[in-house]
Amino acid sequence: MPSTFADLGVAPELVDVLSARGFETAFAIQELTIADAVAGRDVCGMAKTGSGKTLAFGLPSIQRIAELEPGTVHGLILVPTRELANQVVEELEPLGAALGVRCLAIYGGADIDRQIKKLSEGIELIVATPGRMIDLLDRGAVSVSGVSNVVVDEADRMADMGFLPQVEWILRRIDTNHQTLLFSATLDGAI
Numbered sequence: 001m002p003s004t005f006a007d008l009g010v011a012p013e014l015v016d017v018l019s020a021r022g023f024e025t026a027f028a029i030q031e032l033t034i035a036d037a038v039a040g041r042d043v044c045g046m047a048k049t050g051s052g053k054t055l056a057f058g059l060p061s062i063q064r065i066a067e068l069e070p071g072t073v074h075g076l077i078l079v080p081t082r083e084l085a086n087q088v089v090e091e092l093e094p095l096g097a098a099l100g101v102r103c104l105a106i107y108g109g110a111d112i113d114r115q116i117k118k119l120s121e122g123i124e125l126i127v128a129t130p131g132r133m134i135d136l137l138d139r140g141a142v143s144v145s146g147v148s149n150v151v152v153d154e155a156d157r158m159a160d161m162g163f164l165p166q167v168e169w170i171l172r173r174i175d176t177n178h179q180t181l182l183f184s185a186t187l188d189g190a191i
Contacts, residue, residue, distance in 0.1 A: 004026070005025075010060075032045070042179060042181070058088070061125065065124050065125055070124065071124070074124050077128070077151040078152050079154060080154050085128065086105050101124045102125065104118050106127065108131050115132075130170060150179070151180075155182055
């Protein structure tokens with residue numbers, strides 16, 4: 001029988017939000033990764049799109065970030081496309097709100113000044129495409145000095161799209177002791 005989210009160590013406030021959305025038990029990828037991620041371990045998860053990966057990395061990330069100082073970027077989720085950035089934020093925003101964690105999608109093609117303004121208002125979790133994140137880091141508009149949680153989502157697509165050098169550039173700038181969660185449909189080759 002599948003585990004409940006509470007069985008996996010998910011905070012009661014998050015379990016309530018999930019329950020209100022009709023999620024009572026974990027999908028396979030969630031069952032295999034959430035408890036380790038909540039405990040602060042690095043995790044590599046392999047599952048195809050639509051298998052519940054966003055909650056597998058999102059729930060532990062939000063829960064751990066909620067324990068830290070508000071108004072500082074503590075979490076960074078790197079994704080290959082703006083569409084995915086928006087989907088991830090849409091999925092995680094209600095969960096973040098339950099614990100006071102604000103999420104922001106950052107991607108190219110959107111008004112950078114508006115994104116900078118939102119960042120200046122205090123954001124705890126950024127979901128970004130690599131190119132725009134580098135641009136904001138270069139401008140000094142965002143800092144990764146407080147990042148303790150990094151997620152690389154759809155790492156295989158990032159590799160296919162040529163983004164791995166950008167991802168590595170960003171990761172090299174996170175010099176804090178941080179947790180890394182890597183999710184991909186495949187875990188081979190450059191990944």
